[in-house]
Amino acid sequence: MGFHEIRFPANLSFGSVGGPERRTEIVTLANGFEERNSLWAHSRRRYDAGVSLRSLDDVESLIAFYEARRGQLYGFRWKDWSDYKSCLPSKQPTAMDQSIGLGDGTRRTFQLTKTYVSGGQSYSRPVVKPVLGTVLVAISGDPKVETIEFFVDVTTGVVSFPTPPDEGVRITAGFEFDVPVRFDTDAVQTSVSSFKAGDMPSVPVVEVRV
Known part of the structure:
Protein backbone atom coordinates (compact mmCIF):
# COMPACT_ATOMS: atom_id res chain seq x y z
CA MET A 1 0.00 0.00 0.00
CA GLY A 2 1.32 3.43 -0.93
CA PHE A 3 1.84 5.72 2.05
CA HIS A 4 3.45 9.16 2.30
CA GLU A 5 5.00 9.93 5.69
CA ILE A 6 3.63 13.46 5.69
CA ARG A 7 0.98 15.00 7.94
CA PHE A 8 -2.11 16.72 6.61
CA PRO A 9 -1.72 20.41 7.64
CA ALA A 10 -2.62 20.43 11.33
CA ASN A 11 -4.20 23.87 11.10
CA LEU A 12 -6.65 22.47 8.54
CA SER A 13 -7.54 19.34 10.52
CA PHE A 14 -8.26 21.49 13.59
CA GLY A 15 -12.03 21.91 13.72
CA SER A 16 -12.77 18.88 11.54
CA VAL A 17 -15.45 16.42 12.60
CA GLY A 18 -15.05 12.68 12.95
CA GLY A 19 -14.11 9.81 15.22
CA PRO A 20 -14.09 6.02 15.58
CA GLU A 21 -16.55 3.63 13.99
CA ARG A 22 -17.16 -0.07 14.60
CA ARG A 23 -18.65 -2.78 12.41
CA THR A 24 -21.15 -4.88 14.38
CA GLU A 25 -23.40 -7.60 13.02
CA ILE A 26 -26.74 -7.77 14.87
CA VAL A 27 -29.26 -10.57 14.45
CA THR A 28 -32.66 -10.30 16.14
CA LEU A 29 -33.94 -13.75 17.16
CA ALA A 30 -37.55 -14.89 17.05
CA ASN A 31 -37.87 -14.39 20.81
CA GLY A 32 -36.74 -10.77 20.54
CA PHE A 33 -33.28 -11.32 21.96
CA GLU A 34 -30.25 -10.26 19.93
CA GLU A 35 -27.01 -11.88 18.94
CA ARG A 36 -24.24 -9.36 18.37
CA ASN A 37 -20.88 -10.04 16.76
CA SER A 38 -18.04 -7.56 16.30
CA LEU A 39 -16.58 -7.96 12.81
CA TRP A 40 -13.54 -5.75 13.46
CA ALA A 41 -10.93 -6.26 16.17
CA HIS A 42 -10.06 -2.56 15.96
CA SER A 43 -12.14 0.53 15.34
CA ARG A 44 -11.69 2.63 12.20
CA ARG A 45 -11.79 6.41 12.21
CA ARG A 46 -13.44 8.74 9.73
CA TYR A 47 -13.16 12.51 9.42
CA ASP A 48 -14.36 15.35 7.21
CA ALA A 49 -11.56 17.78 6.36
CA GLY A 50 -13.87 20.16 4.54
CA VAL A 51 -15.67 21.62 7.54
CA SER A 52 -12.44 23.03 9.01
CA LEU A 53 -11.60 25.21 5.98
CA ARG A 54 -11.74 28.90 6.84
CA SER A 55 -10.44 30.73 3.77
CA LEU A 56 -9.75 30.31 0.07
CA ASP A 57 -6.08 29.91 0.96
CA ASP A 58 -7.10 26.88 3.03
CA VAL A 59 -8.93 25.48 0.03
CA GLU A 60 -5.86 25.91 -2.16
CA SER A 61 -3.67 24.16 0.46
CA LEU A 62 -6.12 21.26 0.65
CA ILE A 63 -6.26 20.89 -3.14
CA ALA A 64 -2.45 20.90 -3.35
CA PHE A 65 -2.25 18.21 -0.66
CA TYR A 66 -4.99 16.18 -2.36
CA GLU A 67 -3.29 16.35 -5.76
CA ALA A 68 0.11 15.38 -4.31
CA ARG A 69 -1.50 12.29 -2.76
CA ARG A 70 -3.15 11.48 -6.12
CA GLY A 71 -6.54 11.49 -4.44
CA GLN A 72 -7.18 8.14 -2.76
CA LEU A 73 -3.98 6.53 -4.01
CA TYR A 74 -1.56 7.41 -1.19
CA GLY A 75 -2.16 7.42 2.52
CA PHE A 76 -0.88 10.11 4.86
CA ARG A 77 -0.78 11.15 8.51
CA TRP A 78 -3.68 12.92 10.19
CA LYS A 79 -3.68 14.71 13.55
CA ASP A 80 -6.88 13.92 15.44
CA TRP A 81 -7.05 16.89 17.78
CA SER A 82 -9.47 15.06 20.07
CA ASP A 83 -7.14 12.07 20.56
CA TYR A 84 -3.43 12.46 19.76
CA ASP A 178 -1.03 10.51 14.16
CA VAL A 179 -3.70 8.41 12.46
CA PRO A 180 -2.83 6.75 9.11
CA VAL A 181 -5.54 7.80 6.66
CA ARG A 182 -6.38 8.38 3.00
CA PHE A 183 -8.87 10.55 1.19
CA ASP A 184 -12.17 8.72 0.75
CA THR A 185 -13.25 10.47 -2.44
CA ASP A 186 -12.06 10.72 -6.01
CA ALA A 187 -13.42 14.26 -6.38
CA VAL A 188 -13.12 17.49 -4.37
CA GLN A 189 -15.70 20.03 -5.48
CA THR A 190 -15.34 23.68 -4.47
CA SER A 191 -17.09 26.88 -5.44
CA VAL A 192 -15.70 30.33 -4.68
CA SER A 193 -19.11 31.94 -4.41
CA SER A 194 -20.66 29.24 -2.27
CA PHE A 195 -17.55 29.00 -0.11
CA LYS A 196 -17.77 32.71 0.73
CA ALA A 197 -21.39 32.14 1.62
CA GLY A 198 -20.36 29.48 4.15
CA ASP A 199 -21.00 26.37 2.06
CA MET A 200 -17.96 24.22 2.90
CA PRO A 201 -16.85 21.37 0.61
CA SER A 202 -17.07 17.82 1.96
CA VAL A 203 -13.68 16.10 1.96
CA PRO A 204 -14.03 12.68 3.64
CA VAL A 205 -10.96 11.01 5.12
CA VAL A 206 -10.82 7.41 6.37
CA GLU A 207 -8.30 5.48 8.48
CA VAL A 208 -6.28 2.77 6.76
CA ARG A 209 -4.64 -0.36 8.14
CA VAL A 210 -0.87 -0.27 7.82
Missing part, protein backbone atom coordinates in the same frame (compact mmCIF):
# COMPACT_ATOMS: atom_id res chain seq x y z
CA LYS A 85 -1.63 11.83 23.06
CA SER A 86 -0.92 8.85 25.29
CA CYS A 87 -2.41 10.89 28.14
CA LEU A 88 -5.32 13.28 28.60
CA PRO A 89 -5.37 16.13 26.04
CA SER A 90 -4.73 18.67 28.82
CA LYS A 91 -1.63 16.82 30.06
CA GLN A 92 1.87 16.25 28.71
CA PRO A 93 3.00 12.71 27.88
CA THR A 94 5.26 10.94 30.37
CA ALA A 95 7.21 7.69 30.06
CA MET A 96 4.75 5.99 32.43
CA ASP A 97 1.51 6.75 30.52
CA GLN A 98 0.87 3.42 28.77
CA SER A 99 1.97 -0.14 29.46
CA ILE A 100 3.25 -1.71 26.21
CA GLY A 101 4.49 -5.05 27.47
CA LEU A 102 6.38 -7.20 29.97
CA GLY A 103 9.95 -8.30 29.52
CA ASP A 104 10.70 -12.01 29.20
CA GLY A 105 14.48 -11.89 28.86
CA THR A 106 14.26 -12.66 25.13
CA ARG A 107 11.92 -10.22 23.42
CA ARG A 108 13.47 -6.97 22.20
CA THR A 109 10.60 -5.29 20.31
CA PHE A 110 7.30 -3.90 21.61
CA GLN A 111 4.40 -2.24 19.78
CA LEU A 112 3.24 1.14 21.04
CA THR A 113 -0.39 0.94 22.19
CA LYS A 114 -2.95 3.16 23.85
CA THR A 115 -5.45 1.53 26.20
CA TYR A 116 -8.94 2.95 26.70
CA VAL A 117 -10.62 1.97 29.99
CA SER A 118 -14.25 2.39 31.05
CA GLY A 119 -16.43 0.52 33.51
CA GLY A 120 -13.97 -2.29 34.08
CA GLN A 121 -13.59 -2.95 30.34
CA SER A 122 -10.64 -1.94 28.18
CA TYR A 123 -9.52 -1.76 24.57
CA SER A 124 -5.89 -1.61 23.42
CA ARG A 125 -5.32 0.36 20.22
CA PRO A 126 -2.10 -0.20 18.27
CA VAL A 127 -0.29 3.08 17.66
CA VAL A 128 1.55 2.79 14.34
CA LYS A 129 2.36 6.43 13.55
CA PRO A 130 4.01 8.07 16.59
CA VAL A 131 5.27 11.61 16.13
CA LEU A 132 9.03 11.94 15.75
CA GLY A 133 10.76 13.16 18.91
CA THR A 134 7.79 12.65 21.25
CA VAL A 135 8.25 9.01 22.33
CA LEU A 136 9.32 8.47 25.95
CA VAL A 137 10.06 4.99 27.30
CA ALA A 138 10.70 3.58 30.77
CA ILE A 139 11.49 0.12 32.16
CA SER A 140 10.10 -0.49 35.65
CA GLY A 141 9.65 3.28 36.01
CA ASP A 142 13.24 4.08 35.00
CA PRO A 143 13.23 6.45 31.97
CA LYS A 144 15.47 5.42 29.07
CA VAL A 145 17.39 7.50 26.53
CA GLU A 146 16.33 7.26 22.89
CA THR A 147 18.98 6.16 20.33
CA ILE A 148 21.11 4.81 23.21
CA GLU A 149 18.88 2.65 25.39
CA PHE A 150 15.96 2.26 23.01
CA PHE A 151 14.96 2.96 19.42
CA VAL A 152 11.58 3.73 17.89
CA ASP A 153 10.42 3.27 14.30
CA VAL A 154 8.04 6.19 13.69
CA THR A 155 6.65 4.46 10.56
CA THR A 156 5.42 1.40 12.49
CA GLY A 157 5.31 2.37 16.16
CA VAL A 158 7.67 -0.44 17.16
CA VAL A 159 10.03 0.21 20.09
CA SER A 160 13.20 -1.88 20.19
CA PHE A 161 15.95 -2.37 22.77
CA PRO A 162 19.62 -3.27 22.15
CA THR A 163 19.31 -5.94 24.83
CA PRO A 164 16.10 -7.73 25.88
CA PRO A 165 14.46 -6.32 29.03
CA ASP A 166 14.67 -8.68 32.00
CA GLU A 167 11.87 -11.13 32.69
CA GLY A 168 8.89 -9.60 34.47
CA VAL A 169 9.84 -5.94 34.11
CA ARG A 170 7.12 -3.59 32.84
CA ILE A 171 7.78 -1.48 29.76
CA THR A 172 5.83 1.78 29.57
CA ALA A 173 5.73 4.64 27.11
CA GLY A 174 4.32 8.09 26.46
CA PHE A 175 3.95 9.74 23.05
CA GLU A 176 2.02 11.83 20.59
CA PHE A 177 0.68 10.07 17.51
Whole structure:
Protein backbone atom coordinates (compact mmCIF):
# COMPACT_ATOMS: atom_id res chain seq x y z
CA MET A 1 0.00 0.00 0.00
CA GLY A 2 1.32 3.43 -0.93
CA PHE A 3 1.84 5.72 2.05
CA HIS A 4 3.45 9.16 2.30
CA GLU A 5 5.00 9.93 5.69
CA ILE A 6 3.63 13.46 5.69
CA ARG A 7 0.98 15.00 7.94
CA PHE A 8 -2.11 16.72 6.61
CA PRO A 9 -1.72 20.41 7.64
CA ALA A 10 -2.62 20.43 11.33
CA ASN A 11 -4.20 23.87 11.10
CA LEU A 12 -6.65 22.47 8.54
CA SER A 13 -7.54 19.34 10.52
CA PHE A 14 -8.26 21.49 13.59
CA GLY A 15 -12.03 21.91 13.72
CA SER A 16 -12.77 18.88 11.54
CA VAL A 17 -15.45 16.42 12.60
CA GLY A 18 -15.05 12.68 12.95
CA GLY A 19 -14.11 9.81 15.22
CA PRO A 20 -14.09 6.02 15.58
CA GLU A 21 -16.55 3.63 13.99
CA ARG A 22 -17.16 -0.07 14.60
CA ARG A 23 -18.65 -2.78 12.41
CA THR A 24 -21.15 -4.88 14.38
CA GLU A 25 -23.40 -7.60 13.02
CA ILE A 26 -26.74 -7.77 14.87
CA VAL A 27 -29.26 -10.57 14.45
CA THR A 28 -32.66 -10.30 16.14
CA LEU A 29 -33.94 -13.75 17.16
CA ALA A 30 -37.55 -14.89 17.05
CA ASN A 31 -37.87 -14.39 20.81
CA GLY A 32 -36.74 -10.77 20.54
CA PHE A 33 -33.28 -11.32 21.96
CA GLU A 34 -30.25 -10.26 19.93
CA GLU A 35 -27.01 -11.88 18.94
CA ARG A 36 -24.24 -9.36 18.37
CA ASN A 37 -20.88 -10.04 16.76
CA SER A 38 -18.04 -7.56 16.30
CA LEU A 39 -16.58 -7.96 12.81
CA TRP A 40 -13.54 -5.75 13.46
CA ALA A 41 -10.93 -6.26 16.17
CA HIS A 42 -10.06 -2.56 15.96
CA SER A 43 -12.14 0.53 15.34
CA ARG A 44 -11.69 2.63 12.20
CA ARG A 45 -11.79 6.41 12.21
CA ARG A 46 -13.44 8.74 9.73
CA TYR A 47 -13.16 12.51 9.42
CA ASP A 48 -14.36 15.35 7.21
CA ALA A 49 -11.56 17.78 6.36
CA GLY A 50 -13.87 20.16 4.54
CA VAL A 51 -15.67 21.62 7.54
CA SER A 52 -12.44 23.03 9.01
CA LEU A 53 -11.60 25.21 5.98
CA ARG A 54 -11.74 28.90 6.84
CA SER A 55 -10.44 30.73 3.77
CA LEU A 56 -9.75 30.31 0.07
CA ASP A 57 -6.08 29.91 0.96
CA ASP A 58 -7.10 26.88 3.03
CA VAL A 59 -8.93 25.48 0.03
CA GLU A 60 -5.86 25.91 -2.16
CA SER A 61 -3.67 24.16 0.46
CA LEU A 62 -6.12 21.26 0.65
CA ILE A 63 -6.26 20.89 -3.14
CA ALA A 64 -2.45 20.90 -3.35
CA PHE A 65 -2.25 18.21 -0.66
CA TYR A 66 -4.99 16.18 -2.36
CA GLU A 67 -3.29 16.35 -5.76
CA ALA A 68 0.11 15.38 -4.31
CA ARG A 69 -1.50 12.29 -2.76
CA ARG A 70 -3.15 11.48 -6.12
CA GLY A 71 -6.54 11.49 -4.44
CA GLN A 72 -7.18 8.14 -2.76
CA LEU A 73 -3.98 6.53 -4.01
CA TYR A 74 -1.56 7.41 -1.19
CA GLY A 75 -2.16 7.42 2.52
CA PHE A 76 -0.88 10.11 4.86
CA ARG A 77 -0.78 11.15 8.51
CA TRP A 78 -3.68 12.92 10.19
CA LYS A 79 -3.68 14.71 13.55
CA ASP A 80 -6.88 13.92 15.44
CA TRP A 81 -7.05 16.89 17.78
CA SER A 82 -9.47 15.06 20.07
CA ASP A 83 -7.14 12.07 20.56
CA TYR A 84 -3.43 12.46 19.76
CA LYS A 85 -1.63 11.83 23.06
CA SER A 86 -0.92 8.85 25.29
CA CYS A 87 -2.41 10.89 28.14
CA LEU A 88 -5.32 13.28 28.60
CA PRO A 89 -5.37 16.13 26.04
CA SER A 90 -4.73 18.67 28.82
CA LYS A 91 -1.63 16.82 30.06
CA GLN A 92 1.87 16.25 28.71
CA PRO A 93 3.00 12.71 27.88
CA THR A 94 5.26 10.94 30.37
CA ALA A 95 7.21 7.69 30.06
CA MET A 96 4.75 5.99 32.43
CA ASP A 97 1.51 6.75 30.52
CA GLN A 98 0.87 3.42 28.77
CA SER A 99 1.97 -0.14 29.46
CA ILE A 100 3.25 -1.71 26.21
CA GLY A 101 4.49 -5.05 27.47
CA LEU A 102 6.38 -7.20 29.97
CA GLY A 103 9.95 -8.30 29.52
CA ASP A 104 10.70 -12.01 29.20
CA GLY A 105 14.48 -11.89 28.86
CA THR A 106 14.26 -12.66 25.13
CA ARG A 107 11.92 -10.22 23.42
CA ARG A 108 13.47 -6.97 22.20
CA THR A 109 10.60 -5.29 20.31
CA PHE A 110 7.30 -3.90 21.61
CA GLN A 111 4.40 -2.24 19.78
CA LEU A 112 3.24 1.14 21.04
CA THR A 113 -0.39 0.94 22.19
CA LYS A 114 -2.95 3.16 23.85
CA THR A 115 -5.45 1.53 26.20
CA TYR A 116 -8.94 2.95 26.70
CA VAL A 117 -10.62 1.97 29.99
CA SER A 118 -14.25 2.39 31.05
CA GLY A 119 -16.43 0.52 33.51
CA GLY A 120 -13.97 -2.29 34.08
CA GLN A 121 -13.59 -2.95 30.34
CA SER A 122 -10.64 -1.94 28.18
CA TYR A 123 -9.52 -1.76 24.57
CA SER A 124 -5.89 -1.61 23.42
CA ARG A 125 -5.32 0.36 20.22
CA PRO A 126 -2.10 -0.20 18.27
CA VAL A 127 -0.29 3.08 17.66
CA VAL A 128 1.55 2.79 14.34
CA LYS A 129 2.36 6.43 13.55
CA PRO A 130 4.01 8.07 16.59
CA VAL A 131 5.27 11.61 16.13
CA LEU A 132 9.03 11.94 15.75
CA GLY A 133 10.76 13.16 18.91
CA THR A 134 7.79 12.65 21.25
CA VAL A 135 8.25 9.01 22.33
CA LEU A 136 9.32 8.47 25.95
CA VAL A 137 10.06 4.99 27.30
CA ALA A 138 10.70 3.58 30.77
CA ILE A 139 11.49 0.12 32.16
CA SER A 140 10.10 -0.49 35.65
CA GLY A 141 9.65 3.28 36.01
CA ASP A 142 13.24 4.08 35.00
CA PRO A 143 13.23 6.45 31.97
CA LYS A 144 15.47 5.42 29.07
CA VAL A 145 17.39 7.50 26.53
CA GLU A 146 16.33 7.26 22.89
CA THR A 147 18.98 6.16 20.33
CA ILE A 148 21.11 4.81 23.21
CA GLU A 149 18.88 2.65 25.39
CA PHE A 150 15.96 2.26 23.01
CA PHE A 151 14.96 2.96 19.42
CA VAL A 152 11.58 3.73 17.89
CA ASP A 153 10.42 3.27 14.30
CA VAL A 154 8.04 6.19 13.69
CA THR A 155 6.65 4.46 10.56
CA THR A 156 5.42 1.40 12.49
CA GLY A 157 5.31 2.37 16.16
CA VAL A 158 7.67 -0.44 17.16
CA VAL A 159 10.03 0.21 20.09
CA SER A 160 13.20 -1.88 20.19
CA PHE A 161 15.95 -2.37 22.77
CA PRO A 162 19.62 -3.27 22.15
CA THR A 163 19.31 -5.94 24.83
CA PRO A 164 16.10 -7.73 25.88
CA PRO A 165 14.46 -6.32 29.03
CA ASP A 166 14.67 -8.68 32.00
CA GLU A 167 11.87 -11.13 32.69
CA GLY A 168 8.89 -9.60 34.47
CA VAL A 169 9.84 -5.94 34.11
CA ARG A 170 7.12 -3.59 32.84
CA ILE A 171 7.78 -1.48 29.76
CA THR A 172 5.83 1.78 29.57
CA ALA A 173 5.73 4.64 27.11
CA GLY A 174 4.32 8.09 26.46
CA PHE A 175 3.95 9.74 23.05
CA GLU A 176 2.02 11.83 20.59
CA PHE A 177 0.68 10.07 17.51
CA ASP A 178 -1.03 10.51 14.16
CA VAL A 179 -3.70 8.41 12.46
CA PRO A 180 -2.83 6.75 9.11
CA VAL A 181 -5.54 7.80 6.66
CA ARG A 182 -6.38 8.38 3.00
CA PHE A 183 -8.87 10.55 1.19
CA ASP A 184 -12.17 8.72 0.75
CA THR A 185 -13.25 10.47 -2.44
CA ASP A 186 -12.06 10.72 -6.01
CA ALA A 187 -13.42 14.26 -6.38
CA VAL A 188 -13.12 17.49 -4.37
CA GLN A 189 -15.70 20.03 -5.48
CA THR A 190 -15.34 23.68 -4.47
CA SER A 191 -17.09 26.88 -5.44
CA VAL A 192 -15.70 30.33 -4.68
CA SER A 193 -19.11 31.94 -4.41
CA SER A 194 -20.66 29.24 -2.27
CA PHE A 195 -17.55 29.00 -0.11
CA LYS A 196 -17.77 32.71 0.73
CA ALA A 197 -21.39 32.14 1.62
CA GLY A 198 -20.36 29.48 4.15
CA ASP A 199 -21.00 26.37 2.06
CA MET A 200 -17.96 24.22 2.90
CA PRO A 201 -16.85 21.37 0.61
CA SER A 202 -17.07 17.82 1.96
CA VAL A 203 -13.68 16.10 1.96
CA PRO A 204 -14.03 12.68 3.64
CA VAL A 205 -10.96 11.01 5.12
CA VAL A 206 -10.82 7.41 6.37
CA GLU A 207 -8.30 5.48 8.48
CA VAL A 208 -6.28 2.77 6.76
CA ARG A 209 -4.64 -0.36 8.14
CA VAL A 210 -0.87 -0.27 7.82
